[in-house]
Amino acid sequence: MLEAVLQQVLTKLNELQAEMNNMKQTMATKQDLENMATKEDLKAMATKQDLKMIQQAVLETNEIVKNIEANQKRQERILDVLSKRSIEHEAQITDLRCVK
Incomplete structure (x- = not known):
């Protein structure tokens, strides 16, 4: 036991x-x-000036993306018009062939 x-x-x-x-x-x-980073260490890593520069870069990138989107929409409209014209020309060519 x-x-x-x-x-x-x-x-x-x-x-x-x-x-x-x-x-x-x-x-x-x-x-x-x-050895762990303190709040002061983290603050020193990214200053306000760094944050402003990052914010500026983000704003510039956003503006570039908006311009690219606008250009892409414009190009899509152009391609749409060109495809319609191509179809019209194809129809006219077919009509001319039938007339002969």
Whole structure:
């Protein structure tokens, strides 16, 4: 009986040891925490001037995309007109062939 209780205690102790080892592996150490970036470090990485430059680049890119979209719509309308003219010319050529 005593051996069974001791065996259960030993099993439970081994489980706790395994769990503790797992926690040690996944937890950040004091040194890890010291090496982490602070808010001040993050602020220094992107200054307001950098953000303004990024915002300006985004606005310029947006304007370019709008111009490209407008040109694409214009080209689609031109292609539509050209295809209609091509069909009309094809019909006229067929009519001329039938007249001969």
